[in-house]
Amino acid sequence: MIRSTFYSLRKLLLVSGVILASGNSRAEEAAALNIVTVNYPLKFFAESITKGSATVNLPMPVDIDPAFWSPKADDVSALQKADVVLLNGANYAKWLPKVSLSLFKMVNTSSQFSDQFIPIESAMKHNHGVGGEHSHTGNAFTTWLDFSLAEQQATAIFKALSKKTPNLSASYVTNFIPLQESLLAIDAELTQIGSSLKGKPLLGSHPVYQYLKKRYQLNLQSVHWEPEDAPSKEQWETLKKILKKHPAKWMLWEGKPAPETVTKLEALGVKSIVFTPCANKPEKGDFLSVMKMNTENLKAIVNEK
Amino acid sequence: MIDSLYLAWRYIVFNRKKTITLITCISLITFLPFALKALLSESEHQLMSRAATTPLLVGAKGNSLDLVMNSLYFSKEEPDFITMKSADEIIDSGLALPIPLYTRFQAREYPIVGTSLDYFEFRHYKIEQGRAFAMLGECLIGADVASKLNLSIGDSILSSPENLFDLAGIYPLKMVITGVLEKTNSADDKAVFVDLKTAWVIQGLGHGHQDVKKMEEAGAIVNQSKNLVTASSKVKQYTEINTDNLESFHFHGDPSIYPLTAIITIPQDDKSATILRGRYLSDQQDQQIVRPKEVIEDLLGNIFRIKDFIDGVVLVVAIAMILAVMLVFSLSLRLRQKEINTIFHLGCSRATVVQLIAAEILIIVLASGILCYLSLLVLQHYQENIVHTLFIS
Numbered sequence: 087m088i089r090s091t092f093y094s095l096r097k098l099l100l101v102s103g104v105i106l107a108s109g110n111s112r113a114e115e116a117a118a119l120n121i122v123t124v125n126y127p128l129k130f131f132a133e134s135i136t137k138g139s140a141t142v143n144l145p146m147p148v149d150i151d152p153a154f155w156s157p158k159a160d161d162v163s164a165l166q167k168a169d170v171v172l173l174n175g176a177n178y179a180k181w182l183p184k185v186s187l188s189l190f191k192m193v194n195t196s197s198q199f200s201d202q203f204i205p206i207e208s209a210m211k212h213n214h215g216v217g218g219e220h221s222h223t224g225n226a227f228t229t230w231l232d233f234s235l236a237e238q239q240a241t242a243i244f245k246a247l248s249k250k251t252p253n254l255s256a257s258y259v260t261n262f263i264p265l266q267e268s269l270l271a272i273d274a275e276l277t278q279i280g281s282s283l284k285g286k287p288l289l290g291s292h293p294v295y296q297y298l299k300k301r302y303q304l305n306l307q308s309v310h311w312e313p314e315d316a317p318s319k320e321q322w323e324t325l326k327k328i329l330k331k332h333p334a335k336w337m338l339w340e341g342k343p344a345p346e347t348v349t350k351l352e353a354l355g356v357k358s359i360v361f362t363p364c365a366n367k368p369e370k371g372d373f374l375s376v377m378k379m380n381t382e383n384l385k386a387i388v389n390e391k
Numbered sequence: 392m393i394d395s396l397y398l399a400w401r402y403i404v405f406n407r408k409k410t411i412t413l414i415t416c417i418s419l420i421t422f423l424p425f426a427l428k429a430l431l432s433e434s435e436h437q438l439m440s441r442a443a444t445t446p447l448l449v450g451a452k453g454n455s456l457d458l459v460m461n462s463l464y465f466s467k468e469e470p471d472f473i474t475m476k477s478a479d480e481i482i483d484s485g486l487a488l489p490i491p492l493y494t495r496f497q498a499r500e501y502p503i504v505g506t507s508l509d510y511f512e513f514r515h516y517k518i519e520q521g522r523a524f525a526m527l528g529e530c531l532i533g534a535d536v537a538s539k540l541n542l543s544i545g546d547s548i549l550s551s552p553e554n555l556f557d558l559a560g561i562y563p564l565k566m567v568i569t570g571v572l573e574k575t576n577s578a579d580d581k582a583v584f585v586d587l588k589t590a591w592v593i594q595g596l597g598h599g600h601q602d603v604k605k606m607e608e609a610g611a612i613v614n615q616s617k618n619l620v621t622a623s624s625k626v627k628q629y630t631e632i633n634t635d636n637l638e639s640f641h642f643h644g645d646p647s648i649y650p651l652t653a654i655i656t657i658p659q660d661d662k663s664a665t666i667l668r669g670r671y672l673s674d675q676q677d678q679q680i681v682r683p684k685e686v687i688e689d690l691l692g693n694i695f696r697i698k699d700f701i702d703g704v705v706l707v708v709a710i711a712m713i714l715a716v717m718l719v720f721s722l723s724l725r726l727r728q729k730e731i732n733t734i735f736h737l738g739c740s741r742a743t744v745v746q747l748i749a750a751e752i753l754i755i756v757l758a759s760g761i762l763c764y765l766s767l768l769v770l771q772h773y774q775e776n777i778v779h780t781l782f783i784s
């Protein structure tokens with residue numbers, strides 16, 4: 087109840103703020119913005135807000151993880167032509183430090199909550215030449231799996247686009263509100279699921295669930311497996327050791343796991359469910375439908391007798 | 392009249408040394424004030440044109456002239472460093488847009504300017520050939536750099552070591568040229584532009600090297616514990632960035648504390664500019680914000696005060712020289728008394744003698760004028776470089 091009142095108040099303030107801002111700003115001719123995003127969730131948020139009044143592109147192929155894309159010079163030249171480049175922040179898009187983009191056009195959608203980033207602890211440090219001891223890791227980056235943060239990212243996009251094209255801000259408000267409501271609804275549902283799980287031990291197939299774990303208080307421990315690859319003997323041994331201390335009966339997968347892996351896991355008493363971060367464009371549906379599916383899959387654990 | 396001019400010409404040719412001395416003196420004294428005026432107006436043009444189009448400049452507290460000269464004209468006077476955090480703060484304030492600059496390194500005597508792509512949009516520059524830098528290790532060169540070093544797209548240029556005797560220092564970086572800027576008649580023609588991150592790689596804040604794990608067998612790992620690997624100098628560090636080794640390049644530490652020399656700051660409006668300037672007024676603040684136009688106007692004010700003084704000196708010298716020329720002519724008339732008597736004996740009038748002398752003076756003054764004009768043409772050709780060397784570099 088308190089949360090719902092808080093969000094309603096926040097929404098009211100946001101809407102009135104934007105209307106005031108658009109009232110003050112000089113009316114400009116509408117020009118279709120060329121927006122580029124670094125992952126699919128941001129593309130979905132931008133598309134939901136602009137609803138066809140802008141072109142929103144995700145430049146990498148659908149079969150790769152956008153965080154580890156390696157753009158070529160031609161790809162970067164195309165990115166340089168964008169009006170707005172939406173960044174995820176939190177060290178997402180490992181290619182970003184290696185390319186040249188306009189500072190004016192980049193919008194870091196997570197800068198408002200950088201204090202909530204989750205550092206990756208098991209980073210191997212090394213030391214060579216000048217510069218002393220260092221490591222190459224930073225923060226966990228699947229921020230949007232905490233839906234309260236996803237809502238803040240969507241808000242950052244909404245504000246940036248409203249500032250960029252003030253003449254369209256009224257339509258952005260209309261489009262943004264349902265998106266915001268959907269994200270907050272998923273957040274509320276996952277919070278409910280998290281509390282219903284009551285600390286039940288879970289496994290993650292890949293270290294991408296840090297924000298999900300933190301926000302929804304999941305007792306989750308991750309291994310480093312790929313859905314399509316059969317785990318090695320060492321990986322199975324590591325899992326068995328984990329299971330001794332962390333007797334999980336469910337493993338969350340980024341994608342549909344190989345049937346042999348599922349069978350072998352079941353032999354160890356671990357069932358598999360898919361909870362995809364949806365970093366790239368899904369084959370079917372959109373971000374919200376995939377996340378609703380993820381939520382339904384998690385409910386299976388809650389409903390387990 | 393033609394006869395008088397002919398006789399005067401023959402006299403002048405006969406007395407070459409005296410004539411050359413007179414022409415040189417008159418040319419010099421005429422050339423000096425014009426040359427000074429031309430150089431000063433060129434320096435005013437060069438200095439003010441960039442200063443007037445650069446609204447605000449943020450840099451470390453200290454000599455504001457060094458900050459402006461380094462940031463706008465890439466002079467070698469290096470201001471103290473600020474950090475990237477300052478640029479982030481300007482963005483976060485929502486009052487202005489920042490264009491960071493890092494002008495510390497050189498490539499074959501030309502300054503390497505680390506900046507963002509926004510710099511070229513801000514200056515309204517077009518790329519004559521090729522494209523802007525897109526990847527780490529790429530550069531865009533000014534028109535003069537391209538013509539003087541005979542470089543074009545696809546060629547490469549090495550960054551120069553800061554100190555030749557620092558054998559353990561950072562490696563030079565071989566940068567690939569992806570584009571040549573159109574001629575701008577500004578300091579940008581003589582600059583090598585790179586992305587800020589490339590400038591930080593030159594400094595050694597970012598680097599690429601062989602995979603330490605793959606080098607284990609070659610004895611590259613000196614020490615290895617659970618969380619720390621210490622590698623030896625056997626691990627090869629790359630001195631150029633290409634598609635094969637780009638993935639290995641990485642940066643150490645927090646990028647927000649990486650150095651900058653200045654930030655060109657473009658306020659949203661006058662009110663934003665005033666608010667922003669107010670934020671840098673505190674005594675505790677280790678940064679300053681300046682209006683480059685005001686700094687350059689101060690500098691030009693000093694230069695023009697010196698010019699006024701020099702003008703006064705030139706005037707006195709000119710008067711002295713005119714008197715000396717008059718003396719030369721009057722002494723010359725005395726020495727030529729016999730020659731003048733012969734002219735009278737031949738039946739010529741006093742007016743003919745005056746006509747002869749006037750023709751000599753006319754030829755000398757005309758020759759001096761032509762020499763002065765030609766010298767000014769030469770000066771005009773080189774004045775941009777002279778001003779850059781005298782007032783900017």
